[in-house]
Amino acid sequence: MDDILPLAKAHKLPEPVLKPVGVPHVEDSAASEHEPAELEAAPLSPRLAAYQALPVTKSTITHNYTPALAVLDADDMDKEELEARIVTVIEDYKEKLQLRTDHHMGYPYNLDFDYGPLEGLQKYCINNLGDPFIESNYGVHSREFEIGVLQWFARLWEIDVDDFWGYITNCGTEGNLHGILVGREVLPDGILYASRETHYSIFKAARMYRMDSEKIATLESGEIDYDELRAQLTANCARPAIINVNIGTTVKGAVDDLDRVLQILKDTGYNEDRFYIHCDGALFGMMIPFVKRAPMVTFKKPIGSISVSGHKFVGSPVPCGVVMTRLKHIKGVSSDVEYLNSRDATIMGSRNGHAPIYMWYTFTRKGYEGLRKDVEKCLRNAHLLKSMLERAGVKTMLNELSSTVVFERPREEAFVRKWQLACEGDIAHVVVMPNITIRKLEHFVQELFESRTRVSVAEAMQLAEDARALDDDE
Amino acid sequence: MDDILPLAKAHKLPEPVLKPVGVPHVEDSAASEHEPAELEAAPLSPRLAAYQALPVTKSTITHNYTPALAVLDADDMDKEELEARIVTVIEDYKEKLQLRTDHHMGYPYNLDFDYGPLEGLQKYCINNLGDPFIESNYGVHSREFEIGVLQWFARLWEIDVDDFWGYITNCGTEGNLHGILVGREVLPDGILYASRETHYSIFKAARMYRMDSEKIATLESGEIDYDELRAQLTANCARPAIINVNIGTTVKGAVDDLDRVLQILKDTGYNEDRFYIHCDGALFGMMIPFVKRAPMVTFKKPIGSISVSGHKFVGSPVPCGVVMTRLKHIKGVSSDVEYLNSRDATIMGSRNGHAPIYMWYTFTRKGYEGLRKDVEKCLRNAHLLKSMLERAGVKTMLNELSSTVVFERPREEAFVRKWQLACEGDIAHVVVMPNITIRKLEHFVQELFESRTRVSVAEAMQLAEDARALDDDE
Secondary structure (H helix, E strand, O other): OOOOOOOOOOOOOOOOOOOOOOOOOOOOOHHHHOOOOOOOOOOOOOOOOOOOOOOOOOOOOOOOEOOOOOOOOHHHOOHHHHHHHHHHHHHHHHHHHHHHHHOOOOOOOOOOOOOHHHHHHHHOOOEOOOOOOEOOOOOOOOHHHHHHHHHHHHHHOOOOOOOEEEEEEOOHHHHHHHHHHHHHHHOOOOEEEEEOOOOHHHHHHHHHOOOOEEEEOEOOOOOEOHHHHHHHHHHOOOOOEEEEEEEOOOOOOOEOOHHHHHHHHHHOOOOHHHEEEEEEOOOHHHOHHHOOOOOOOOOOOOOOEEEEEOOOOOOOOOOOEEEEEEHHHHHOOOOEEHHHOEEOOOOOOOOEOHHHHHHHHHHHHHHHHHHHHHHHHHHHHHHHHHHHHHHOOOOEEEOOOOOEEEEEOOOOHHHHHHOOOEEEOOEEEEEOOOOOOHHHHHHHHHHHHHHHHHHHHHHHHHHHHHHHHHOOOO | OOOOOOOOOOOOOOOOOOOOOOOOOOOOOHHHHOOOOOOOOOOOOOOOOOOOOOOOOOOOOOOOEOOOOOOOOHHHOOHHHHHHHHHHHHHHHHHHHHHHHHOOOOOOOOOOOOOHHHHHHHHOOOEOOOOOOEOOOOOOOOHHHHHHHHHHHHHHOOOOOOOEEEEEEOOHHHHHHHHHHHHHHHOOOOEEEEEOOOOHHHHHHHHHHOOOEEEEOEOOOOOEOHHHHHHHHHHOOOOOEEEEEEEOOOOOOOEOOHHHHHHHHHHOOOOHHHEEEEEEOOOHHHOHHHOOOOOOOOOOOOOOEEEEEOOOOOOOOOOOEEEEEEHHHHHOOOOEEHHHOEEOOOOOOOOEOHHHHHHHHHHHHHHHHHHHHHHHHHHHHHHHHHHHHHHOOOOEEEOOOOOEEEEEOOOOHHHHHHOOOEEEOOEEEEEOOOOOOHHHHHHHHHHHHHHHHHHHHHHHHHHHHHHHHHOOOO
16 A cells, blocks of 8 residues: 555645536426525525425426336236347346446446355345344344344444444445434434535434534535534534534545544533534445554544445445444334334334345455455555546546545536536546446546547637627628 | 125234233343333433334343354455355355245235346446436436336326326335425424324334324224324314324234325314325235225325335335325425435435336236236135134134234244244234245144144143142152
8 A cells, every 4th residue: 555655635626616507407397396596595494494405406407307117018918028028128228237337437336246146145035124133033134144244344443242233224324314313312402513515414314303403614625624613512512512524525535534523522521421423434434444544433432323335335236334333322212113023223124135245245255355455446546547637637636535536527418427427516526446447547538538628629619600700701 | 806805804802912022031232231111101202212113111122132144254265265155155045045935924025026037137236316207427227117116106096197206215114204204394393193003113203303293092903093083183283283094004904094084184174284194005005906995095185195115015135115295295305416416305315226127027027917916816815814713713803905814922932933923912913925825824824733732732731740749649
């Protein structure tokens, strides 16, 4: 790793402004009836407001409604014809999936996985309903794999196997919903603090759970603004604090400094029984343990919970994730449900039992060392992409502890869609995952430059066209 | 269907009492530290209470902690050895899954499915993140299948394709969490009403969302006590009502009478803008449209939302479900999240894109007619099981519109676990799904009778043993 660290730290880029991009193409569809509202409108009353992270804005996207693939009408054809039609639909769909998988750059999903030996498991309805630690009477489950994976994470995050509780979730959002809920149950009067670049599920949780929340400004890097956090904590010192710490923000991959947050809590007089910290490590929570010199995210520090995604850095056919907290916190929020013969402190009742097997398989095959190598490769390739883009004058930013390369949003929408870039305002990003090879970066950069050239040439020609219109002589 | 309807209506069975079964085997593990609490304890303050349906009870189950299957340590062996070990683990596990699938009777899961042609899809990370109707930039999704399935349900539940909104969930609980949340957003000051035999996820939602709730008594059949509902609605008439209507309760398969609930709302002066009805149709919501003479659950009546499970009657390798509501309700609660290029009114962010394909495939292959036949078969076999059990003097109950056969809880715990029966208090049930054949019923009943005989003989012999101890002469 030494050859790639330290990475350049938070290269300058204009502070992105959240704004509607382009004029929304409003169709005469249902969504066109959305009430227009000012962007970043004043917060609505918590009792009346939408439960999502952001208020409904002018940029309501209405131009890409999904087409439907209707359920075929079996009565219209004989059995053989029906089977043939199904096969055609599925085979066409697989081709599309392969094409889209090949051109994916924008989301932090590791699409490079091979679960061949697990294929036969799709014959079974595997459901880990209820608590992972206590078997329910439903026998077709994979709790033994789930506990194995949780213990693997317990070792990673340094918590004794007798002191933790956790489960394998459906996604990072579920882990965040759980972590914030546990925080609220531990500190029912607590105020939720999170930075404005936090994933929207955190503020969604605050709306769902009817919690007061404070959205804290961010630094240029995307980290939480520590001074503003300190000021808010001081102002609200009469009430406990529930703090979301980002271990890699969604857009810029910025890591909030946990140690600094803990120091601020100490400085402002919050004892450990008056704060609860949830670490949202959706992507980078899986990577940071393998990065030298990164601040440790560990239960040896007074944090309450961590959530990560399983389909991001690890890679999996289905979205999944892990949430882990301290057993002592769960005791207050769980209860036995005799019907399941199982205590249930999860958000969901039924839970996908295939997901733990995917994780178990990957961790077994790669081991900590294999994951460390994957992290190293991602950080190195992120650095390479940044250098390649800068060589051509594209403004970029790469946080020191991140494989998320942020750059100017490409202006051709078709290019954005082809490469499935996640955009916010005038920035886009590529999240370099283990499936992003150097060859793929070459292909991407080549096409990006061609796209930029097309846009520039078109604009230059437009200037000439405009001039020609004014110049009657020509 | 005529030959099987009408089924016997709500045969008498002692009203089950929720009570701890046996003395919990408390191990010196973490769970043993659970505070003992009275069963059905007085509701705690909503701000301090657990968020689950039931308070923590004395019956804390601690005797069946799941064993862990540790992630193998790849550093300890060479690659070939590791691969061989993995194959062994997975093959052993598949055998266990098959055995458990063969002996499953208790949960309402249709384990009879064959998704052979879909097998290659596990190579792809299919994620329908965000709103199903609006494509996100992430291209590896299955929204076209999802919309097709939703439109199939819209036809089933009689709502115009322009008027509904919905999505494919991770399970019935997610559908319930969504329905109740929409209800709360529409009527922020509403009180939640649900019967005491309602699935625990509904009261879990009330705790999560900080809503006031009223638990209504039930009739012997398991239906909501209409008189008590009327009295509660009258008493609380100053505040709007959010009512959960069970389309098949979890334990007894009881169907709350939607028309009667609507009449009570009318009688007690609740106009349509002052109530919101969520229909929890986890299992039976998929079956009721195919049952002659069943009351219709339809959006032509003033209901707000319906949720059903996909892994229950339909059958699927992963838990899944559908929630559907009126588009007008969603407009208030959704917002665009530019990062996803997608509005998100779902509970989860990332969503399993394989689930919609399973449903699309089943609906296409079976058609409405195939599903009708499955329902007919289930109701007929439920009736058969009831008759077989009664012939041997086992007390049973079968609601008219249900395939859930309720009977005395078998007293041998090993039998309960072998057949994976879901139990509550002194009752157990078998949910007759399409995979429960007559042959399987024969096998089950045979073993049940053998189990009962063993228990009776053991008790009789114990009497003799006790008598012998008192009779010194022998």
